[in-house]
Amino acid sequence: MIELTHQPIDYHALTEAVRSPQSGAVVLFLGTVRELTAGRQTVALDYEGYPAMAEAKLKELETAARARWPVDRVAIVHRLGHLKLGDISVAVAVSCPHRKQAFEAGQFLIDELKVTVPIWKKENWSDGSTEWVHPGGETK
Amino acid sequence: MKSLAVKLFAKARDLAGRDVVELDWTDGETVADLKRRLSEQHPKLEPLVPRLLVAVNNDYATDSAMLNTTDEVACFPPVSGG
Numbered sequence: 001m002i003e004l005t006h007q008p009i010d011y012h013a014l015t016e017a018v019r020s021p022q023s024g025a026v027v028l029f030l031g032t033v034r035e036l037t038a039g040r041q042t043v044a045l046d047y048e049g050y051p052a053m054a055e056a057k058l059k060e061l062e063t064a065a066r067a068r069w070p071v072d073r074v075a076i077v078h079r080l081g082h083l084k085l086g087d088i089s090v091a092v093a094v095s096c097p098h099r100k101q102a103f104e105a106g107q108f109l110i111d112e113l114k115v116t117v118p119i120w121k122k123e124n125w126s127d128g129s130t131e132w133v134h135p136g137g138e139t140k
Numbered sequence: 141m142k143s144l145a146v147k148l149f150a151k152a153r154d155l156a157g158r159d160v161v162e163l164d165w166t167d168g169e170t171v172a173d174l175k176r177r178l179s180e181q182h183p184k185l186e187p188l189v190p191r192l193l194v195a196v197n198n199d200y201a202t203d204s205a206m207l208n209t210t211d212e213v214a215c216f217p218p219v220s221g222g
Contacts, residue, residue, distance in 0.1 A: 050147070053195055056198040089222065090222050114219070116200075118149065118195065118214075118219050119221025120149065120219060135219075
């Protein structure tokens with residue numbers, strides 16, 4: 001299951017969706033809105049996506065993970081819109097027969113998501129300023 | 141002269157002040173041509189252009205890829221989801 005949503009992520013339901021009798025290991029990763037970045041204070045993040053391409057890229061990641069590990073089920077949900085401190089921005093759940101495979105596949109999926117899937121976040125700093133996060137340097 | 145619709149996202153959209161720009165286009169011109177024309181016709185995007193990623197029909201494209209006006213084209217800065 002791959003989804004972009006503006007609604008809060010039901011990570012319990014997501015985890016249940018990947019459980020199966022064939023899998024002895026289920027790994028769930030949650031990305032949440034963190035307060036401090038290099039000493040600056042975040043009050044909220046705004047997430048924007050390019051939905052059609054993001055879903056296509058997420059499907060490619062699932063295919064790539066299945067080629068490397070004996071993945072049983074995968075669920076990836078990314079939230080878009082205005083998220084407050086502590087809110088869940090992304091959830092990745094994966095099931096495999098054994099734990100090492102599940103940890104590795106889960107790490108691969110979130111690591112690759114962060115560099116290939118067209119989604120962007122904008123910082124809302126505590127001083128009232130906003131700033132797009134674009135890895136690779138500033139372009140003011 | 142035909143035109144190529146280019147979707148913009150995140151900081152690229154904010155700098156251009158719109159979410160789609162139309163560029164004069166001849167089928168067969170490349171992603172490199174697209175970047176040059178974006179800088180010329182939308183100078184506010186110029187500082188971002190060296191780092192812009194270009195997607196064609198939902199996949200990343202290199203500078204040598206050729207574009208036609210029927211393609212779905214998007215430009216955006218490095219991604220930062222998660």
